[in-house]
Amino acid sequence: MAEIRLQHLAHSYTRNPGSVDDYALRELEHVWAQGGAYALLGPSGCGKSTLLNIISGLLSPSHGQVLFDGKVVNELSPQARNIAQVFQFPVVYDTMSVFDNLAFPLRNQGLDEARVRSKVAEIAEVLDLGATLNKKARNLSADEKQKVSMGRGLVRDDVSAILFDEPLTVIDPHLKWKLRRKLKQIHEQFNITMIYVTHDQLEASTFADKIAVMYAGQIVQFGTPRELFERPRHTFVGYFIGSPGMNLIDVQAQPGGVGFAGVHLPLPEVVQAYLASTPATRLQVGIRPEFVQLREAPFDDAHQARVVDVEDLGTYRILTLALDGVALKVRLGEDRVIPQGQAWISFPAQWLMLYADDVLVEAGP
Amino acid sequence: MSLTLEHVSRSVDNQRWIVDASLSFEPGSFNVLLGRTLSGKTSLMRLMAGLDRPDQGRVLMNGEDVTGRPVRQRNVSMVYQQFINYPTLSVFENIASPLRQARMNEQEIRQKVHQTAQMLRIEPFLQRLPLELSGGQQQRTAMARALVKDAELILFDEPLVNLDYKLREELRQEMRALFASRHCIAVYATTEPNEALALGGTTTILHEGCIVQSGATAQVYHQPRTVLAAELFSEPPINLIDGRISGNEVSFAGAVHFAMNADLRRIGDGEYRFGVRPSHISLVPSNDDDLELAVLVELAEISGSETFLHVRNEHFRIILHLPGVHEYHVDTPIRVFIPTHKLFVFDSAGQLVQAPGAREARIA
Numbered sequence: 099m100a101e102i103r104l105q106h107l108a109h110s111y112t113r114n115p116g117s118v119d120d121y122a123l124r125e126l127e128h129v130w131a132q133g134g135a136y137a138l139l140g141p142s143g144c145g146k147s148t149l150l151n152i153i154s155g156l157l158s159p160s161h162g163q164v165l166f167d168g169k170v171v172n173e174l175s176p177q178a179r180n181i182a183q184v185f186q187f188p189v190v191y192d193t194m195s196v197f198d199n200l201a202f203p204l205r206n207q208g209l210d211e212a213r214v215r216s217k218v219a220e221i222a223e224v225l226d227l228g229a230t231l232n233k234k235a236r237n238l239s240a241d242e243k244q245k246v247s248m249g250r251g252l253v254r255d256d257v258s259a260i261l262f263d264e265p266l267t268v269i270d271p272h273l274k275w276k277l278r279r280k281l282k283q284i285h286e287q288f289n290i291t292m293i294y295v296t297h298d299q300l301e302a303s304t305f306a307d308k309i310a311v312m313y314a315g316q317i318v319q320f321g322t323p324r325e326l327f328e329r330p331r332h333t334f335v336g337y338f339i340g341s342p343g344m345n346l347i348d349v350q351a352q353p354g355g356v357g358f359a360g361v362h363l364p365l366p367e368v369v370q371a372y373l374a375s376t377p378a379t380r381l382q383v384g385i386r387p388e389f390v391q392l393r394e395a396p397f398d399d400a401h402q403a404r405v406v407d408v409e410d411l412g413t414y415r416i417l418t419l420a421l422d423g424v425a426l427k428v429r430l431g432e433d434r435v436i437p438q439g440q441a442w443i444s445f446p447a448q449w450l451m452l453y454a455d456d457v458l459v460e461a462g463p
Numbered sequence: 464m465s466l467t468l469e470h471v472s473r474s475v476d477n478q479r480w481i482v483d484a485s486l487s488f489e490p491g492s493f494n495v496l497l498g499r500t501l502s503g504k505t506s507l508m509r510l511m512a513g514l515d516r517p518d519q520g521r522v523l524m525n526g527e528d529v530t531g532r533p534v535r536q537r538n539v540s541m542v543y544q545q546f547i548n549y550p551t552l553s554v555f556e557n558i559a560s561p562l563r564q565a566r567m568n569e570q571e572i573r574q575k576v577h578q579t580a581q582m583l584r585i586e587p588f589l590q591r592l593p594l595e596l597s598g599g600q601q602q603r604t605a606m607a608r609a610l611v612k613d614a615e616l617i618l619f620d621e622p623l624v625n626l627d628y629k630l631r632e633e634l635r636q637e638m639r640a641l642f643a644s645r646h647c648i649a650v651y652a653t654t655e656p657n658e659a660l661a662l663g664g665t666t667t668i669l670h671e672g673c674i675v676q677s678g679a680t681a682q683v684y685h686q687p688r689t690v691l692a693a694e695l696f697s698e699p700p701i702n703l704i705d706g707r708i709s710g711n712e713v714s715f716a717g718a719v720h721f722a723m724n725a726d727l728r729r730i731g732d733g734e735y736r737f738g739v740r741p742s743h744i745s746l747v748p749s750n751d752d753d754l755e756l757a758v759l760v761e762l763a764e765i766s767g768s769e770t771f772l773h774v775r776n777e778h779f780r781i782i783l784h785l786p787g788v789h790e791y792h793v794d795t796p797i798r799v800f801i802p803t804h805k806l807f808v809f810d811s812a813g814q815l816v817q818a819p820g821a822r823e824a825r826i827a
Contacts, residue, residue: 117769141627141629275764279793299628300764303767305763323788323790409661410660411660429786
């Protein structure tokens with residue numbers, strides 16, 4: 099069991115890196131607290147596998163340190179770090195029984211057979227593998243095999259963390275949620291740091307209490323699923339989380355707020371003050387399709403928009419609107435009337451975000 | 464051009480791959496084949512294309528019998544799951560290949576390739592080789608090749624399945640725009656109910672080689688004729704609860720009783736299966752006819768902007784589909800509310816007795 103700390107960590111696969119483009123991981127500081135359930139989420143090529151390999155010890159970082167409970171482990175192998183890993187494809191000893199598979203790490207440590215037996219029985223029960231203990235591992239289904247891989251990490255008392263690398267890839271869709279539930283239960287039962295790597299927002303948000311979203315070699319936000327949805331701190335998080343993602347519109351600073359085309363959006367004074375002094379070259383506003391207010395008739399200071407497209411998804415619809423030539427998506431519930439031709443929309447201040455060079459401008463102090 | 468299948472069947476090694484399928488597609492229509500893996504989607508498309516010959520039945524194009532006519536003599540294009548391109552030819556030549564085969568003149572080829580590439584947003588990559596492109600761009604190249612030659616019938620066999628969900632979102636929407644202005648028949652196979660809904664047009668549900676239901680997508684979704692159709696066209700799966708109607712009362716699993724609303728009163732006494740869509744159940748009461756259930760959270764699956772909540776009690780296992788992010792610990796006790804006017808009712812043979820009538824539209 100361990101806290102994992104990344105200090106001034108960066109990695110380049112080239113020998114003499116020059117520009118930031120040479121780095122698969124750009125310099126980052128990060129702490130995975132002991133006992134947390136975490137996810138590392140990002141598209142392919144974002145650097146998440148590089149980071150995972152550095153934590154596990156398969157790769158030594160070119161810059162900075164990895165610390166387990168305050169001790170630098172840069173040069174230690176995965177075994178020496180006591181890291182357990184669960185990969186995309188289950189790793190089991192095919193010819194051994196499930197019992198022997200689970201007992202393997204314990205017997206390696208020289209535990210006496212009575213302890214081995216009680217430990218294996220305990221883990222088999224947690225994982226619902228009790229009925230399969232005498233079966234050969236090769237006769238198991240993919241989800242059972244994956245549970246055996248997990249079980250081998252869980253039986254050891256000295257494991258410092260379990261790392262999952264897209265562990266549900268080969269599991270049948272209708273069994274996936276059961277395994278997700280099992281993973282969550284296990285985390286709540288055992289006080290072990292777990293890090294789950296995936297490109298899938300559902301896997302990440304279901305498993306983790308906190309998610310690190312990676313983009314272009316950086317962690318652009320570390321937050322709860324709710325924070326990623328409600329307050330994306332980077333435009334990439336707004337785009338990547340949610341289907342469809344956040345509406346992002348380029349704007350210019352204007353007296354009292356920002357604007358685009360013929361639309362003016364007022365902003366709080368603190369943000370105005372920030373705008374007056376920022377060196378940022380690109381300003382965008384962001385609002386999620388779920389949070390745009392829409393009616394069929396004019397209201398308050400609503401903006402008039404043209405209805406371009408309606409995607410009927412059965413129990414809700416995604417409308418595409420044109421607001422002064424700018425495309426915008428709005429989610430509309432099943433019981434709502436679909437406006438014909440024109441609609442009036444407004445952006446509640448609470449849900450309207452401002453981004454300067456892709457980073458959220460915080461309105462608070 | 465129109466396409467008609469008349470009582471088409473095909474067996475391979477005594478296994479029935481397609482059983483007595485009759486379908487008709489209008490010119491300029493977009494048609495989805497929806498079904499699980501091995502339900503017969505690909506087999507049916509191969510029969511439409513002329514890649515396979517049916518054992519029984521006829522295939523008609525524009526009313527003309529083309530049953531025995533091989534694919535080469537039909538004006539058909541196909542796009543597959545795997546990104547299939549000629550690896551040694553440039554993107555330009557990949558897209559141009561059907562036109563070269565048709566011996567079109569060079570100037571016309573140039574014009575058509577550029578026009579199609581522009582539509583699919585791959586014009587900047589025309590001189591590259593397919594393998595130098597991203598997965599999404601490779602699949603756009605394969606699509607451009609299928610679209611460039613003005614085929615009368617274009618078949619898509621799960622074309623987006625190997626792309627990540629952000630790309631899928633984008634391409635799905637482009638497909639709708641692409642086909643809005645064309646006159647060919649598009650047939651699109653998918654395993655995902657939500658993809659069928661997003662694409663619109665018509666939907667044909669397939670199961671074990673048989674057509675379960677076919678019609679306008681929204682109609683098939685809102686009026687499934689059988690339990691099977693409702694189950695196959697629902698993601699997450701529709702909740703099914705066994706119950707009985709007697710007198711003025713409905714009871715679920717002999718344990719939960721509620722008074723009937725006006726819609727249910729028309730149905731006679733007896734045993735029924737009740738269906739309720741995951742998106743219709745809520746965490747707060749919203750109607751006067753809501754049925755309140757005390758349950759435990761099995762798992763909250765969060766998908767960025769929405770939550771699939773698995774709950775259970777001693778009688779039921781239910782899934783809710785909620786907008787927004789709802790975080791719960793496993794085994795948290797909560798209450799859920801089922802609007803009884805949103806219930807589907809099926810008889811013991813699985814036939815639809817009643818679909819929820821759309822109440823007067825309300826503005827929230």
